[in-house]
Amino acid sequence: MRAAVLHCTCPDVATAERIATALVEERLAACVQQLPGLRSTYRWEERVETAEEVLLLIKTADDRIPAAIARVQAMHPYDVPELLVLEVRDGAPAYLDWVHAQSRPDA
Structure with a gap:
């Protein structure tokens, strides 16, 4: 049995909660941890942006990744x-x- 952690950022707590709940309820993930307070700096459409985000750590079986x-x-x-x-x-x-x-x- 192999497992994976999917790393995903969300723009806010409400989005993170909605995605985390759906993944666990639909048995696409065993557990989703939400880490608020993440500050991301990235390039988007030729500009450097900074945003507050919530990081999701999604634990799932490897055959459920897709x-x-x-x-x-x-x-x-x-x-x-x-x-x-x-x-x-x-x-x-x-x-x-x-x-x-x-x-x-x-299950």
Whole structure:
């Protein structure tokens, strides 16, 4: 069983909460942590921008990644939402089993 953490930023707490809740309710993720207070600096449309954001750390089974990404993209207000997949190489077996079990559509 393999797992992944999806890294996604949101423009505000309400968006982060809506996406996190949907992913867990729809069993696309076992857990989503919300880290408010993130300050991002980035280039967008030829300008350097700075924004306050909320970081989501989305824990899911590797075979649920495509569906989780599609769901986030459908719900996200950004034209190009940040979605990075961080592969989990190892971890506590019981926790990884839990992530896999909670990410099952048929559970």
